[in-house]
Amino acid sequence: MEGAGGGTPGGWRWVLLIAIVVVAVLSGLFSIFAVTRFRAAEAWVQHTITVQAQLETIRTRLLGAESAQRGYLITGGQGELDQFHARAAEVMVPIDAVRMLTRDNPSQQRRIAEVERLARGRLEHLEATVRLRASGEQDAAIERIRRGDGKLLTVEVLRLTEEGIAEEARLLEARNRTASATGTIATVLSAITLGACVALVVLGVVVSRDLVRANEATRAANAQLERRVQERTRELQDANQGLESFGYSVSHDLRAPLRSVHGFASALREDYSEQLPAEGVAYIARIQAAASRMDQLIQDLLNYSRLSRAQVQVRPVSLTKAIEQALAQATPPAGTPPPVDVRVGPDLVMAESVVLTQVLTNLITNALKFTRPGESPRVAVTSVMQAGVVRVSVRDEGIGIDPEHHDRIFRVFERLHNTEQYPGTGIGLAIVRKGVERMGGRLALESAPGAGSTFWFELPSGEAA
């Protein structure tokens, strides 16, 4: 989204949103990890307690076996003998269990191995006294006990298991601390995750409300734009209508008096020229010439205004044909075709054929017209292709145009010469410019006084279309 760019108002919200999402994801992951660790630590605590209990069991069972031996030595009964064997057999079970449980603890392993050795020694000792009593040598058995070497073994086992329990207690404390710490961390991380999620929800609500508001604003702006476009279109339609009715009245009303001027001047000359001095006849000729010029002006103005408001739809048009038509129009009635050198390279251009012909006619007529007095015109029309655009040039070797006038000659009614020198209405190049513009092209002039003029325009090539 563009809002994340930060340059727009409300951009900080997107930065914040991303930050919160990152925090939520990270703290969520870490809290899962911490909870796993916490559960492992708790398992270790449980394990330690189990080891301690087994060590305790070793002690009670060994002492149990001892007291069963004492019972048999005193009574010599079969029941007491069985009791002793059962107790003696049970002693090795917790020892095996502790060895299994403390596989990962070398000092405990060493200790349990020693405990086993001592316990076995002690059990053999007890076994020996029991055997003496069974063979009736009760005194020898008592004597054996009195020697005290068996008792020493028991004391040693008790000491070692005591040590083992103490070590497990230390481990328990450490593991408890770890469990507690990871528990705290897991709790904190979970709290952070929860907080981030809540913030996310809040921000989401804020942002979505902003989006809704922005949408409404956009829609309102669009509606207003639509209204303004409609208004503008209506204004343009009105203006167009105005221009059209202007063209209508020019066509009908402006020409009627002109016909009268011209027509009755004609009638005057034809019917009464014998009664007029030569000067009077010349005046009549001037009146007629002026009326003709005015008529041409009106025609050019109408063409120009029609070009301004007509729908111009471009399609591929043959340049060669348009130039042929333009040359035909530039040829005076019953005259010879003008001396124009035509070299068309790319032929198809995107244009409107009537407008293109008009543009070419005006440019060619101009090129033929503006020659030095007494010189015959030399005009060349060429087309070249440049990157999908066709450039059509109309070049003459005539009088040329000072660069300071290059802009104004394209304006309506602008002229650089009087009509005796070079006749014309001053609309021709305005029509050229308007025509090229309406076809979506580009028009330019390269010229200097005495160096001739090159007018060129560019239109998209019609080859691809």
Place this chain on the structure above:
Amino acid sequence: MTQFTASSAAPPTTGSILVAEDEEDDVLLIQRAFKKARVANPLHVVRDGQQAVEYLAGAGPYADRQANPMPVMLLLDLKMPRKNGHEVLEWIRAQPTPLRRLPVVVLTSSREAPDVNRAFELGASSYLLKPVSIDGLVQVIQTLNMYWFIMGAVPEVNE
């Protein structure tokens, strides 16, 4: 049958031409051009669209067909008071035969597309432009005469 009718009927060149034109000067120039072009058809002139309709209908002051004969052609200006040329044309084409088949040649100075298009939509027979010079107008009238009366044929319009 057409051949028979055309050859047996009175030669159309003698039929009169009705000119509907509000500009006095233009009327004079048209009359002068007809004279210079040596077109013999008599000209009758009405000065607006309403008069043109009344003349063709034989109504009011135009009831006398001896003085105001049914024309073989109408030369019609477009911009006129009361009823414009397009309205006259529309009225003619909405009449029963034979009036509806009257050749109507628009003669105007407007070459604006809406004027031309509408005229042909309404059934104009031809559309000619008034040139500024009298010589031009003479040419137009000569051409008109050549096309319609010498080389071509016009339909019967008289009841």
